[in-house]
Amino acid sequence: MNDLEEIATLLAEPEPSAGAVARGRDRLQRRARTSRARRRAGWFVPSVALVAAGAAAAVVFATGAPANDVVPATGKEVLLMAAVSAERTPRDSGTxxxxxxxxxxxxxxxxxxxxxxxxxxxxxxxxxxxxxxxxxxxxxxxxxxxxxxxxxxxxxxxxxxxxxxxxxxxxxxxxxxxxxxxxxxxxxxxxxxxxxxxxxxxxxxxxxxxxxxxxxxxxxxxxxxxxxxxxxxxxxxxxxxxxxxxxxxxxxxxxxxxxxxxxxxxxxxxxxxxxxxxxxxxxxxxxxx
Incomplete structure (x- = not known):
């Protein structure tokens, strides 16, 4: 299981534990520091962040064309993140x-x-x-x-x-x-x-x-x-x-x-x-x- 899949699993939990939240926060901070460093070097990497309700855990993944060593999200990762979002979408209704x-x-x-x-x-x-x-x-x-x-x-x-x-x-x-x-x-x-x-x-x-x-x-x-x-x-x-x-x-x-x-x-x-x-x-x- 890679880093993004692990965080996707974390976010899928209804109530992440304190330890899980801390691990998610740590991953987010490390990703954010890496992203800022790349922007200072002249590269802009668009991203999507998904944050669990009531938790400080999030997933950030690169999209678009690769910049230096920036690897875009794989197809599998995109679908996994869509799965996390779907699970947390409020139920809608109508006639x-x-x-x-x-x-x-x-x-x-x-x-x-x-x-x-x-x-x-x-x-x-x-x-x-x-x-x-x-x-x-x-x-x-x-x-x-x-x-x-x-x-x-x-x-x-x-x-x-x-x-x-x-x-x-x-x-x-x-x-x-x-x-x-x-x-x-x-x-x-x-x-x-x-x-x-x-x-x-x-x-x-x-x-x-x-x-x-x-x-x-x-x-x-x-x-x-x-x-x-x-x-x-x-x-x-x-x-x-x-x-x-x-x-x-x-x-x-x-x-x-x-x-x-x-x-x-x-x-x-x-x-x-x-x-x-x-x-x-x-x-x-x-x-x-």
């Missing part, structure tokens, strides 16, 4: 889970959905929808995970341990026509991506999904970009590879080159797809096409 997707390269229409806890859904901009209209979605267009319908309650019952979550994914059975070859083999990659990207996943489960994804062989950090860190993962189906922009402080995936669509299939893009999610109590006026 509708609102997801907005925008294909950035093609400039196509923005696609939105609003899903109520009973599974009823409304969409706008989805292929087949009337222009500029919010319309009720067909019953089959609801939340999906690994080729099968999933409810808000199902998501809340998912394991919060990374290994247990991967085991659950391996055992889950959905509609085979809506699953990729890797999902049929039990590979967790696409399912984990769905849990951290656009599903209303509880904070503890999101944290477990980030930690599980951090164990993926070959995950790399391509560096700092607008909105976070540009991560690359091998495509478990042997394609061109998965690309994500992860904000580790907010535990959000702001952009990706794929999305898991309503029927459980995977939609790819040559560029990035912007994904934003939120809880809301407002449903736009439903229009007739």
């Amino acid at each position: 509708y889970w609102h997801v907005t997707r925008q294909w950035l390269k093609s400039g196509g229409p923005t696609m939105e959905s609003w899903t109520r806890r009973d599974g009823k859904r409304w969409t706008k901009g989805v292929p087949g929808d009337p222009p500029d209209a919010v319309v009720p979605a067909p019953a089959w267009k609801t939340l999906s995970l690994k080729g099968a319908k999933v409810s808000f309650e199902d998501l809340e019952r998912l394991p919060t341990d990374p290994e247990a979550l991967k085991a659950w994914i391996a055992e889950r059975r959905g509609n085979e026509s809506d699953m990729s070859a890797s999902e049929l083999r039990g590979d967790p990659t696409f399912t984990l991506l769905a849990l951290i990207t656009d599903l209303p996943t509880p904070a503890e489960v999101r944290s477990a999904a980030f930690r599980a994804l951090a164990t993926t062989p070959g995950v790399e950090n391509a560096g700092a970009v607008e909105g976070g860190q540009h991560l690359r993962l091998p495509d478990p189906d042997g394609g061109k590879g998965v690309e994500l922009v992860v904000d580790p402080e907010k535990a959000r995936v702001s952009r990706a080159n794929l999305v898991i669509v309503d029927d459980g299939d995977t939609a790819w893009s040559d560029g990035f797809i912007s994904v934003t999610t939120e809880w809301t109590d407002q449903l736009p006026s439903v229009k007739k096409g």
Whole structure:
């Protein structure tokens, strides 16, 4: 376990001990002294700090291009820090889970959905929808995970341990026509991506999904970009590879080159797809096409 992983484990504890806090403070001070020395030498290293509530422990990691001996955070470290942030994100709520997707390269229409806890859904901009209209979605267009319908309650019952979550994914059975070859083999990659990207996943489960994804062989950090860190993962189906922009402080995936669509299939893009999610109590006026 390296230094950042050890601190990530420390921050994941609900109430760190006095000794743990002291060790975390010492690491932070040593990192801060090193960072100041590099800035005095003419180098600026942007960083992200995550501080445990009520504790003087924090993690600081370098991002962007290397400067002299400054090594950027690895892809694994970025995902671990996102897991820490997810675990400490206050639980939010609302009447509708609102997801907005925008294909950035093609400039196509923005696609939105609003899903109520009973599974009823409304969409706008989805292929087949009337222009500029919010319309009720067909019953089959609801939340999906690994080729099968999933409810808000199902998501809340998912394991919060990374290994247990991967085991659950391996055992889950959905509609085979809506699953990729890797999902049929039990590979967790696409399912984990769905849990951290656009599903209303509880904070503890999101944290477990980030930690599980951090164990993926070959995950790399391509560096700092607008909105976070540009991560690359091998495509478990042997394609061109998965690309994500992860904000580790907010535990959000702001952009990706794929999305898991309503029927459980995977939609790819040559560029990035912007994904934003939120809880809301407002449903736009439903229009007739």
